[in-house]
Amino acid sequence: MLRLEKRPIPSRFWLYATPVVAVLLTMIAGGLLFALLGKNPATVIKTIFWDPLFGEFAWYLRGQLLVKAGPLILIAIGLSLGFRAGIWNIGAEGQYIMGAICGAGVGLALYPTESRLIFPVMILAGALGGWAWAMIPAILKTRFNTNEILVSLMLVYVAETILAKASTGFLRNPEGAGFPGSRSFSGSSFPAASNPELIAGSGLHWGGVFALLMGVAAYILLQRHILGFQIKLAGQAPRAARFHGVKPERLVLLCMGLSGALAGLAGMFEVTGPAGKISIDFNVGYGFTAIIVAFLGRLNPLGIVLAGFIMALTYVGGEMAATNLGLPSAAIQVFQGMLLFFLLGVDVLTNFRIRTTLLGVK
């Protein structure tokens, strides 16, 4: 019989080993799933995890990795701060959309002005948009003790309808012959508001730069700053945090606001860069996948940067598998979900030891 026994000190080995074990287990279980779908598991796994890095088209796909990893990392960094403090912002997808709408809206309002200031102002507007959207659940929680999980999630659906309205209504391209979608930001159509690739072929745009910077900043915050200590404390022992002098309301506003702003930034960078314009479905669920990224990175900023790339691999490789092998794209979503399951399951080893006690033997 198996029995769990709490470790006196969390295991450092398993702290780092669990994500690796989880990825391996997911490959095995995912392989089974792919086999059930009639695909050769080894080929699919190789297509997802190997080809984007070292395959025939790696020169292009490696760039795509950074394109996908950027927003995931940016959002996940913000979410991880809240998750550490026990504040569950589940509505990053909505904040991502609102950041994109606000950032793009400011840019489009200034069309066709050409000024170096436009893009920075759009960045600010994007961050503000996400921040404001996240402040709704934050303020409702601090003022009325309303559950932030449900409110932030409901606001995703609201943001989606606003997005629909934006792309068919108030942000629609007046020269678009009535088709939904805004003016394009990409290429030469509106250079001042565009978020181009900074180094050709690298996939790096301003979003990626921000993501890496935020990773470092969050690392310093959590390791060295008293605020980071308070965030960790509030999550692990809320009463001890109050005893230390943390005001829970302040922390909620801070963590929700920060994660909202980062999600908004991600949305703004996406819509002006890789997506190119506001359209009814420019969002592809990064706000939700980022939750997996945050946990896969163990809520540690450096881990999240790494996890962002792994998750990007499943996206890029998944697309490859879809086009080359006909793997349904939903299979990749299942694959990502399994990854989170395995991670949460294996995580028990960090804080517990598994003891085997044979029945009948003392």
Place this chain on the structure above:
Amino acid sequence: MTRETLLKIDGISKSYPGVKANEDVSFSIGVGEVHALLGENGAGKSTLVKMIYGLVKPDEGTLTFRGKPFAPSEPSEARAAGVAMVFQHFSLFEALNVAENVALGMENPPPMRELAARIRAVSEEYGLPLDPARMVGDLSAGERQRVEIIRCLLQDPKLLIMDEPTSVLTPQEVEILFKTLRQLSSEGTAILYISHKLEEIRTLCDGATILRRGKVVGSCVPRETTAREMAELMVGATLTPPERRAGAKGEVVLGVTDLSAASPIPFGTTLKGISFTVARGEVLGIAGVAGNGQDELLLALSGELRVASDKIRINGRAAGDLGPGERRRAGLVAAPEDRYGHAAAPDMSLVENALLTGAIRRNLTHRGFIDWAATRGFAEEVIQTYDVRTPGSHVAARALSGGNLQKFLIGRELDQSPEVIVINQPTWGVDAAAAAAIRQAILNRAAEGAGVVVISQDLDELLEIADMFAVLNEGRLTKPRPVEGLTIDQIGLMMGGAHGMEVAHHVEA
């Protein structure tokens, strides 16, 4: 007097990783006997009792109950055999009513209406008044204990286990409880009475078994043994009372005036018009039965619960609206009762826990950035000064034993050169040696000129270290009186007697 043996414990051993909780424990209890199980915290009393109640399985050894081998694999089996247990904590449900709580502890409870009637009947018979429809969360600690006792009595137990039953009772309530227990004993119910309060055991128990570090170190007839002899058996060393240096009282450092505050805790107690002052060098002891506003008073003094600014003055400065950090800056440190989760973050290291309250007065941060080297230094200083047994400062707080963690947490506060010290339950669940060290450290700080407030449910402790004595009762504080010359009867009156029980006991008296 010879009795027929009811329960025979033979060679019981039980170990957990790193600990031998029980080692070759043997003794027996007779029918109708009140038998004391005596020992310090961590001596293995709870583990032993849990084996009798079927919550834990022994590694070795046998139990014999009413002449038959007895190895309950779960509590329901033990209950069916006639063993009942009154827990110290954790066995009542606050949001359920009395009858529901009783039903949960029974094997085959009758329908609710019938059960309510039986609860009334039994509570009359044993002088333990109780309303079956009341929510347990609204009951006082003493009343909650009655729920547990009645739950046991309804099952006609042959053996009743009581785990530290008097720690939550006023002296008068203790007397009533003893009356009930004697009545049960005379009806043939044996009682296994777990305690470390020696005088109680001397008045109540017929026999005693003393445990130390999991082993039986002696047995005695309490009536014929002095408390001192039993204490030395229990602790395994000669005890020395703390040393008091009579320092001159200085000016007032903490003044509380007409402090009232609603409790932030569900089913908590509202503080009502509390006033007192503490001078430099003075120790104010605040007694009271658990749940009379102790936690709330600590929250209000530490700054976690804010009040109007002029209600609390630290060094003459209005501080009622200050938060915990600002109060520390003003010179007040506090140590809450709950070590795991309130005073300390259990999963964080001792270094991080040192930062938890030491950041301000020990200057451990610069512009918000943490000086980890200085913090580690502070943690190690506390570990060394207060003799905290730990492999190092990197260890998680929860890995330390209760006594060691408490030494660390008290040391952490005392080593910030505080002017006002507020401590709730300084030695709760701490072994005697550590408790003595903690009391001495507190007295030393007072002698150096700090004003100290000690909130405790341990009367002996307060009488030992306090200069002034007051009692919290239903959120109100009595006027502090000098400890010198106080009698136990006076203290009992200050504690508000037995909650509504004086009337009840006439029935059977």
Place this chain on the structure above:
Amino acid sequence: MDIGGINPVILVASLMVAAVPIMLAALGELVVEKSGVLNLGVEGMMIVGAICGFIAAVGTQSPVAGFAAGAAGGAVLSLVFAFLTQVMLANQVATGLALTLFGLGLSSLMGQGYNGIKPPVTAKVPFGPLAEIPVLGPIVFGHDWMVYASIALVACVWWVLRATRLGLIIRAVGESHEAAHALGYKVNRIRLGCIAFGGAMAGLGGAYVSLVRVPQWVDGITAGAGWIALAIVVFASWRPWRVLIGAYLFGGISVLQLNLQAAGSGIPVEYLSMSPYLVTIVVLVIMSSGRGRASLNAPASLGQNFHAAR
């Protein structure tokens, strides 16, 4: 007797149908939360129930088999949650979210090739002439059996929680798992059972969406109904009959906004379609603040894992 192009009798009759999925899911989640577990995976279990039910119903041409399969699908998925939180002691919030993300992907994978197919019709209960009574007929006697079954289930859960020993034990476990453990109750096993029940109910609700409400299969068919069900549990302050009221309220709003869209009212479609979510937020705010403090009614151990140390 139409008001603004909307017939109130038809409105009430159709809101009773619209309320069934969230009522079932919320009722299941209520039991789960009463036992002290917070399962945020309702949306995932619902949508897996929806596709399992749809596949089974299309395959067998029997709606009953569809509902059974829906319940089974939801329950199986909930067991993953139960295993992770009760055995592996994983964080309940994170695991619930994982369940939803996984469920959405899984349903879409399973649903490939089922788009555009019509499921067998779930018949109305034949009340004969009773259904012809004006006003009362369509409201009380004009529904399929699942509408009546869902109300019966509310009554059943209410009775079990209130008057049976099982209900008392579930409430006790949710109130204080330490105390329940000390009295010898198997905390994790009881919770496991409740989680499975909650999963089956969510799956049943999901199957009702794909078999009756819509009735066809499209990706993301539940569209946040699982989350609304979670909100209804808070709205109901963990009381079964209030779940019924809450579900009818939300059913009413979603039916009303659809009717308003169809009736061509002046309000833009987007604002109408976001209204159920906005109303949910408003209701949550009202229930959590002030005197109606729902949190006071919440089970005390909600969301905490239990591990018997010694």
